[in-house]
Amino acid sequence: MSDPVLQVRDLTITFGRRQQKAVDSISFDVGADERLGIIGQSGSGKSVTALAIMGLLPDHARVTGSIRFDGRELVGLPEREYRQLRGDDIAMIFQEPMTALDPTMKVGRQIGEVVALHHADQRGGIRDDVLTWLERVGIVEPARIADSFPHELSGGQRQRALIAMALANHPGLVLCDEPTTALDVLVQRQILALLDEQLEGHSAIFVSHDLAVVRQVCRRVAVMLEGRIVEEGPIDQIIAEPQHPYTQGLIASARIDRVQPGERLPSVADFYRAGDA
Amino acid sequence: MSIVELRGAEVTYRRAGQPFVALHPTDVVIEPGERVGVVGGSGSGKTTMARLMLGLVPPSQGDALFDDRSIVGLPERQRGWLRARASMVFQDPNSSLNPRMKLRDIVGEPLRSPVLRNRGDVPEPTPEVLAGALEGVGLTAEMLDRYPHQLSGGQRQRVAIARALISDPAFLVADEPVSALDVSVRAQVLNLLTDEVNERSLALVLVSHDLAIVRHLCERVLVVERGHIVEQGAVADVLDNPQHPYTQALVDATLSL
Numbered sequence: 001m002s003d004p005v006l007q008v009r010d011l012t013i014t015f016g017r018r019q020q021k022a023v024d025s026i027s028f029d030v031g032a033d034e035r036l037g038i039i040g041q042s043g044s045g046k047s048v049t050a051l052a053i054m055g056l057l058p059d060h061a062r063v064t065g066s067i068r069f070d071g072r073e074l075v076g077l078p079e080r081e082y083r084q085l086r087g088d089d090i091a092m093i094f095q096e097p098m099t100a101l102d103p104t105m106k107v108g109r110q111i112g113e114v115v116a117l118h119h120a121d122q123r124g125g126i127r128d129d130v131l132t133w134l135e136r137v138g139i140v141e142p143a144r145i146a147d148s149f150p151h152e153l154s155g156g157q158r159q160r161a162l163i164a165m166a167l168a169n170h171p172g173l174v175l176c177d178e179p180t181t182a183l184d185v186l187v188q189r190q191i192l193a194l195l196d197e198q199l200e201g202h203s204a205i206f207v208s209h210d211l212a213v214v215r216q217v218c219r220r221v222a223v224m225l226e227g228r229i230v231e232e233g234p235i236d237q238i239i240a241e242p243q244h245p246y247t248q249g250l251i252a253s254a255r256i257d258r259v260q261p262g263e264r265l266p267s268v269a270d271f272y273r274a275g276d277a
Numbered sequence: 278m279s280i281v282e283l284r285g286a287e288v289t290y291r292r293a294g295q296p297f298v299a300l301h302p303t304d305v306v307i308e309p310g311e312r313v314g315v316v317g318g319s320g321s322g323k324t325t326m327a328r329l330m331l332g333l334v335p336p337s338q339g340d341a342l343f344d345d346r347s348i349v350g351l352p353e354r355q356r357g358w359l360r361a362r363a364s365m366v367f368q369d370p371n372s373s374l375n376p377r378m379k380l381r382d383i384v385g386e387p388l389r390s391p392v393l394r395n396r397g398d399v400p401e402p403t404p405e406v407l408a409g410a411l412e413g414v415g416l417t418a419e420m421l422d423r424y425p426h427q428l429s430g431g432q433r434q435r436v437a438i439a440r441a442l443i444s445d446p447a448f449l450v451a452d453e454p455v456s457a458l459d460v461s462v463r464a465q466v467l468n469l470l471t472d473e474v475n476e477r478s479l480a481l482v483l484v485s486h487d488l489a490i491v492r493h494l495c496e497r498v499l500v501v502e503r504g505h506i507v508e509q510g511a512v513a514d515v516l517d518n519p520q521h522p523y524t525q526a527l528v529d530a531t532l533s534l
Binding site: 041042154155183184185186187188189209210211212213215216239249250251253254255256257259261262264265266267268269 | 462464465486494529
């Protein structure tokens with residue numbers, strides 16, 4: 001097997017004076033063209049992990065351990081160098097496209113800015129590039145959408161624009177943080193299909209609390225709980241034979257369709273109770 | 278006698294200066310104790326329909342009745358009975374709970390309403406009543422002095438449910454009550470809703486794009502697309518054997534493990 005694109009070793013992230021551990025000594029690899037799902041509930045540390053890779057943690061976060069991307073150490077990388085990676089080699093697709101997009105700037109210009117920032121040589125032709133990308137992510141009228149402000153777009157169109165922006169520079173690694181949580185089922189299905197198609201040839205991490213969503217895009221999954229990875233493996237195997245009680249609870253509680261209508265639904269608490277929470 | 282009835286009710290909003298019909302003339306009857314799912318994608322008009330039933334938006338034509346009484350054009354001062362008989366649980370407890378109010382004030386607020394106070398048919402917001410309301414949704418009385426930010430997402434939605442039920446309503450609208458919650462806590466909140474609806478024989482309108490929870494909680498379903506009811510019937514009939522292409526698309530888009 002070729003070297004992994006991303007290699008995380010003993011990553012620990014603490015916040016504040018009390019040194020509370022948000023992420024507690026986790027290790028994982030993401031191979032070339034591989035997509036890893038990270039599943040967990042709010043507060044499990046999954047988003048903090050993604051932000052750490054992206055170098056977007058606030059100043060008061062303390063990061064130890066190692067994050068190697070393409071052989072380069074990212075922990076402790078100066079902001080000046082991080083800025084060259086971010087949006088070019090590593091890109092992120094956020095949950096809420098309305099807050100991830102600048103409300104005062106037309107969508108086409110925002111996408112173009114990402115390209116222009118990293119490819120100063122490419123002075124002409126950026127607009128064409130943007131329109132091509134909008135078309136690729138399934139926007140029907142790219143020119144009209146490029147000249148619109150984010151609030152004039154539907155939720156699905158905004159998420160498509162965000163995907164175009166993330167992929168425009170052909171990043172080696174794409175981080176997706178709950179990219180479909182704010183969408184309805186119909187649009188969610190379309191966006192998942194689009195991601196599945198467009199992430200081809202990229203390495204990716206897909207963070208979500210919903211296993212059914214992760215399974216649409218990833219083959220391998222890591223389950224995070226209280227800052228630790230408690231289980232990791234092929235997603236179909238984990239769904240079929242979950243080992244950790246928390247994972248068992250997560251799967252049982254997601255199978256609403258297997259419970260007789262009106263009967264009590266199994267919950268995670270039936271399988272696992274947090275030690276100190 | 279029905280509890281809620283829409284008769285040819287239409288809702289028109291203004292969008293960018295242009296009239297926009299969010300709900301085309303619609304007839305719906307909901308019986309006491311009946312559980313009805315209203316499903317559709319974003320912008321289909323499902324939330325508008327629910328708000329119409331609660332008198333939160335006026336119809337541009339047609340009529341909306343509650344307890345066989347028209348609620349159209351009724352001034353707010355005469356809606357006290359409606360506010361006590363009908364409640365709503367919103368999607369996102371982060372925005373539906375006032376962050377500057379303690380739980381005791383949030384949960385007790387419906388009872389402090391000037392149109393309900395001293396009428397005798399709703400309880401006074403005494404410490405016992407407030408504690409009972411929190412305990413009823415699986416929280417503890419000692420949480421009464423906490424603020425919403427001190428709770429988890431699931432606990433916050435429990436508070437929203439306690440607030441909706443404290444006036445002892447006969448009709449509850451739950452608008453995407455679990456879609457802002459983690460999959461891991463959804464089941465607990467759904468169990469709570471099921472129990473409350475059963476024990477109180479509530480009529481329930483569950484607005485959702487998640488067919489699995491509608492199937493779990495409801496007997497009947499209305500499928501709404503672009504302001505029209507395109508299909509309706511018993512939940513099992515409609516969801517197992519969808520006739521309309523839009524229902525079919527919703528069924529196909531639903532993910533399960």
